[in-house]
Amino acid sequence: MVQVSVPVSIASRHKLLYNQPAPPEQLSTIGDQYKESGLLHDALEFFSVARAKDRLELIASLAVKEADLVLYLNAEKAAGREPQKEKLEELKDSALRLQKNSIARKVDLLLVPKGK
Numbered sequence: 001m002v003q004v005s006v007p008v009s010i011a012s013r014h015k016l017l018y019n020q021p022a023p024p025e026q027l028s029t030i031g032d033q034y035k036e037s038g039l040l041h042d043a044l045e046f047f048s049v050a051r052a053k054d055r056l057e058l059i060a061s062l063a064v065k066e067a068d069l070v071l072y073l074n075a076e077k078a079a080g081r082e083p084q085k086e087k088l089e090e091l092k093d094s095a096l097r098l099q100k101n102s103i104a105r106k107v108d109l110l111l112v113p114k115g116k
Contacts, residue, residue: 006033007042017049024050031055035062040071048078060087067095067103083110 031046
């Protein structure tokens with residue numbers, strides 16, 4: 001396994017993820033490095049390609065705590081799941097606590113039942 005330090009260049013990133021994909025274990029390790037650096041959106045990309053379900057769940061959980069709606073929705077999508085009502089409600093609570101009122105309003109829109 002090739003050692004990589006984050007952040008990786010765009011060219012290296014594309015090679016690792018798409019052109020000559022690295023093994024899932026290496027992608028997960030790189031994703032862990034991004035996560036530890038606080039670069040959660042970048043970590044998500046590596047975990048998604050590695051299909052690391054446990055790490056995707058962790059990213060979704062961190063997104064809820066940080067009221068990062070885009071990160072949460074992308075983590076759920078990468079894990080092959082729909083957004084969970086309970087998690088959206090938690091995310092809204094986090095948004096209100098962190099005074100991210102616009103995020104709380106966007107979550108409200110997602111929580112409105114869809115008409116048939």
